[in-house]
Amino acid sequence: xxxxxxxxxxxxxxxxxxxxxxxxxxxxxxxxxxxxxxxxxxxxxxxxxxxxxxxxxxxxxxxxxxxxxxxxxxxxxxxxxxxxxxxxxxxxxxxxxxxxxxxxxxxxxxxxxxxxxxxxxxxxxxxxxxxxxxxxxxxxxxxxxxxxxxxxxxxxxxxxxxxxxxxxxxxxxxxxxxxxxxxxxxxxxxxxxxxxxxxxxxxxxxxxxxxxxxxxxxxxxxxxxxxxxxxxxxxxxxxxxxxxxxxxxxxxxxxxxxxxxxxxxxxxxxxxxxxxxxxxxxxxxxxxxxxxxxxxxxxxxxxxxxxxxxxxxxxxxxxxxxxxxxxxxxxxxxxxxxxxxxxxxxxxxxxxxxxxxxxxxxxxxxxxxxxxxxxxxxxxxxxxxxxxxxxxxxxxxxxxxxxxxxxxxxxxxxxxxxxxxxxxxxxxxxxxxxxxxxxxxxxxxxxxxxxxxxxxxxxxxxxxxxxxxxxxxxxxxxxxxxxxxxxxxxxxxxxxxxxxxxxxxxxxxxxxxxxxxxxxxxxxxxxxxxxxxxxxxxxxxxxxxxxxxxxxxxxxxxxxxxxxxxxxxxxxxxxxxxxxxxxxxxxxxxxxxxxxxxxxx
Amino acid sequence: xxxxxxxxxxxxxxxxxxxxxxxxxxxxxxxxxxxxxxxxxxxxxxxxxxxxxxxxxxxxxxxxxxxxxxxxxxxxxxxxxxxxxxxxxxxxxxxxxxxxxxxxxxxxxxxxxxxxxxxxxxxxxxxxxxxxxxxxxxxxxxxxxxxxxxxxxxxxxxxxxxxxxxxxxxxxxxxxxxxxxxxxxxxxxxxxxxxxxxxxxxxxxxxxxxxxxxxxxxxxxxxxxxxxxxxxxxxxxxxxxxxxxxxxxxxxxxxxxxxxxxxxxxxxxxxxxxxxxxxxxxxxxxxxxxxxxxxxxxxxxxxxxxxxxxxxxxxxxxxxxxxxxxxxxxxxxxxxxxxxxxxxxxxxxxx
Numbered sequence: 043x044x045x046x047x048x049x050x051x052x053x054x055x056x057x058x059x060x061x062x063x064x065x066x067x068x069x070x071x072x073x074x075x076x077x078x079x080x081x082x083x084x085x086x087x088x089x090x091x092x093x094x095x096x097x098x099x100x101x102x103x104x105x106x107x108x109x110x111x112x113x114x115x116x117x118x119x120x121x122x123x124x125x126x127x128x129x130x131x132x133x134x135x136x137x138x139x140x141x142x143x144x145x146x147x148x149x150x151x152x153x154x155x156x157x158x159x160x161x162x163x164x165x166x167x168x169x170x171x172x173x174x175x176x177x178x179x180x181x182x183x184x185x186x187x188x189x190x191x192x193x194x195x196x197x198x199x200x201x202x203x204x205x206x207x208x209x210x211x212x213x214x215x216x217x218x219x220x221x222x223x224x225x226x227x228x229x230x231x232x233x234x235x236x237x238x239x240x241x242x243x244x245x246x247x248x249x250x251x252x253x254x255x256x257x258x259x260x261x262x263x264x265x266x267x268x269x270x271x272x273x274x275x276x277x278x279x280x281x282x283x284x285x286x287x288x289x290x291x292x293x294x295x296x297x298x299x300x301x302x303x304x305x306x307x308x309x310x311x312x313x314x315x316x317x318x319x320x321x322x323x324x325x326x327x328x329x330x331x332x333x334x335x336x337x338x339x340x341x342x343x344x345x346x347x348x349x350x351x352x353x354x355x356x357x358x359x360x361x362x363x364x365x366x367x368x369x370x371x372x373x374x375x376x377x378x379x380x381x382x383x384x385x386x387x388x389x390x391x392x393x394x395x396x397x398x399x400x401x402x403x404x405x406x407x408x409x410x411x412x413x414x415x416x417x418x419x420x421x422x423x424x425x426x427x428x429x430x431x432x433x434x435x436x437x438x439x440x441x442x443x444x445x446x447x448x449x450x451x452x453x454x455x456x457x458x459x460x461x462x463x464x465x466x467x468x469x470x471x472x473x474x475x476x477x478x479x480x481x482x483x484x485x486x487x488x489x490x491x492x493x494x495x496x497x498x499x500x501x502x503x504x505x506x507x508x509x510x511x512x513x514x515x516x517x518x519x520x521x522x523x524x525x526x527x528x529x530x531x532x533x534x535x536x537x538x539x540x541x542x543x544x545x546x547x548x549x550x551x552x553x554x555x556x557x558x559x560x561x562x563x564x565x566x567x568x569x570x571x572x573x574x575x576x577x578x579x580x581x582x583x584x585x586x587x588x589x590x591x592x593x594x595x596x597x598x599x600x601x602x603x604x605x606x607x608x609x610x611x612x613x614x615x616x617x618x619x620x621x622x623x624x625x626x627x628x629x630x631x632x633x634x635x636x637x638x639x640x641x642x643x
Numbered sequence: 644x645x646x647x648x649x650x651x652x653x654x655x656x657x658x659x660x661x662x663x664x665x666x667x668x669x670x671x672x673x674x675x676x677x678x679x680x681x682x683x684x685x686x687x688x689x690x691x692x693x694x695x696x697x698x699x700x701x702x703x704x705x706x707x708x709x710x711x712x713x714x715x716x717x718x719x720x721x722x723x724x725x726x727x728x729x730x731x732x733x734x735x736x737x738x739x740x741x742x743x744x745x746x747x748x749x750x751x752x753x754x755x756x757x758x759x760x761x762x763x764x765x766x767x768x769x770x771x772x773x774x775x776x777x778x779x780x781x782x783x784x785x786x787x788x789x790x791x792x793x794x795x796x797x798x799x800x801x802x803x804x805x806x807x808x809x810x811x812x813x814x815x816x817x818x819x820x821x822x823x824x825x826x827x828x829x830x831x832x833x834x835x836x837x838x839x840x841x842x843x844x845x846x847x848x849x850x851x852x853x854x855x856x857x858x859x860x861x862x863x864x865x866x867x868x869x870x871x872x873x874x875x876x877x878x879x880x881x882x883x884x885x886x887x888x889x890x891x892x893x894x895x896x897x898x899x900x901x902x903x904x905x906x907x908x909x910x911x912x913x914x915x916x917x918x919x920x921x922x923x924x925x926x927x928x929x930x931x932x933x934x935x936x937x938x939x940x941x942x943x944x945x946x947x948x949x950x951x952x953x954x955x956x957x958x959x960x961x962x963x964x965x966x967x968x969x970x971x972x973x974x975x976x977x978x979x980x981x982x983x984x985x986x987x988x989x990x991x992x993x994x
Binding site: 314315319333335336338339342397401403404407408442471475476479482483486487489490500501502503504508512518519 | 676678680684715716747764765766834838839841930931932945946947948950951
């Protein structure tokens, strides 16, 4: 689970205009001569899709510099995006179909009890430095990921049923992964585990230096990967240049080795608006993570580029209340408010009063979807479509509040204030992140919606870090509007949000015991789906989780924005997906039509 | 007499401008926080005298705008229904000058809403928001200037009159105040305050802060005047007759500083209005949904608003007549002070 998308607005505009003129010195090509045609001993993966032609450089902007090029320690979105183009995993999730497909492993078998996975590697795989890969590299990779001293971000996923999985080499091409308990995620587990080169990393690993390795300052000769591109040059503060990996293991349907592009350049452009300007001026070829407003600005003056809307992504925005049990620490004021927040009818009334349709129209300019549950329509396989999409109803909200003992005062100017059962006015504040204009807008709309129920709401935009601090540490807040993005369509990455012991169980994080029966029920269902193999069974369990959430409204789900993308018309094979990375997931297949190269540099 | 007439002219103009803002409830057609969610970013409407059929009407009318098919912010006129402009219409309830409850508005429209200056992201009337926002910004400027001048005059007089170590001490403090990075201090201050500050409190905070920041300059000016005045013959004479410090300050010295203080007021008020706008622009002023000239402009921080909706710049234009008025007033005041001084000099030195 990645923390909400915030766009840090840095005033410093990079000097990249000046840099743009400085030509980059070409580094000597590494490794042996390029094997353009396929070798009979190699088992390459042939991809369907348009046949393109080689050449060209693709320029794309990143909103921050990647913190690292080390897949073990990368947690920030820019690092993950860059590493995604440089590394490969054993089994990969196709971002378009949301299903798994063979990658470095050409096939896999799961034993009937779901405890043993046997994977067969492709023949003739080579790292980007020409070094060949075999089962020992995979063994080494998983030893590293599982090593507690390495602090790999993905380590948790390899602990199944409380025990780390074990990996065994059968022969140079075959590996067996042993699980203590069946894992519901099945082979999706392997997505995101970049296979590491043992010949480069074993020594540093033994010296305990792996965590500090492969920073952005690493020279290309000390770096190797299995992705479509390899490291060429890193210019701090400006750009990261990747070049075509000549040993990449995919071909197009005619047998031409991929990727088509010669170079992939990531420019570091800190603000969303500056990214729009760069794209508009033709300096970058693709723009993703666009806001609806910027999407329509770009759409209005299309010059050589076209815009596409991939539909709702996996981001869900929601309002939640402070349901923490603060005991003595709680102020009298907050304790009084928590009495309302804990009443499910109060939360349901708020949910009924919120005009989701207006949020989608005014905040996302119609490019989004209203939400009544945590799973967005973009997650086609897991969304529970039977959750009622109740339209806004102030009558229902009033009835619920009346039932919960609330009443209304009548004031001379016709505006009636809502009074709680103790006849005190209902007033509370909603925190939002000041760097996220969309969420502040949502809060302003909700403020007006709830005014019609006689509630007096204050919207408090806070800097993102202090907001997270208040929500997860000090717990001094009334309500908060946030968003989360699931990075896979599977329910498992969201485990931390729904389990009552989870750190991202935002309304009441890290509980030792579930505070309410329905949270206990969710805990049970989530644990159960985790160890139940088979999509149908798991879907039933997760559907129930969604129902419980929709009924109890610990989060009042609001809306999900569409994934909006713009790209030059000359760029072909672009199929934006709703899973990250939205546009670069098939970067090996992208090519420029008619040999049209990017003008940017 | 040319000078007093010019002074009076600008004074009356400013009074009128402030009157309009003070009576925003009457001049604004709608409630400034009321959202019209069907019409976000509606461009300013045009008044018509000739309808789509070519008939001429005596009463100006408007054609309501409707969103173009499949568009979010592109509108077209719906020429099937006309909305005539009506004067002295009854509309949203408000309190004139904060006390008198009323529903009467200068103008309105029958059977539809008219947006003379367009609408914002939530479909709120931009004209009403500018008028109401002026109340916050101008009041903050006036009160802030009041606080500053009061502090400045008191400290300046004390420093100039008592001189010696007290003068040194006060002037060093003044220099410290001039040197402080106020904006950052304000950010820090805001972080220490409770999370939810009522609109009134945050308004007070802004007034107090901009009032506190500015006192050093007028204090130095007043001190200068006091230093020269206290050595004048009439002050010495009064002192010789046994007048107390307080009497001297009040009766003889304070009147002499009036010219400087009034001129400073006319210069400081627009400066402080601008200060309020800066703070609100950065999100430190009155919170949404209330408006002030600064937070009305805050949406321009977004690129798409900047390039798509020109009417969102209008709040910046609203300040122009006010600033012009104040600056003309200040120069008229200054000329009057100088003229008065020269006249006095002639009186004292009939050489």
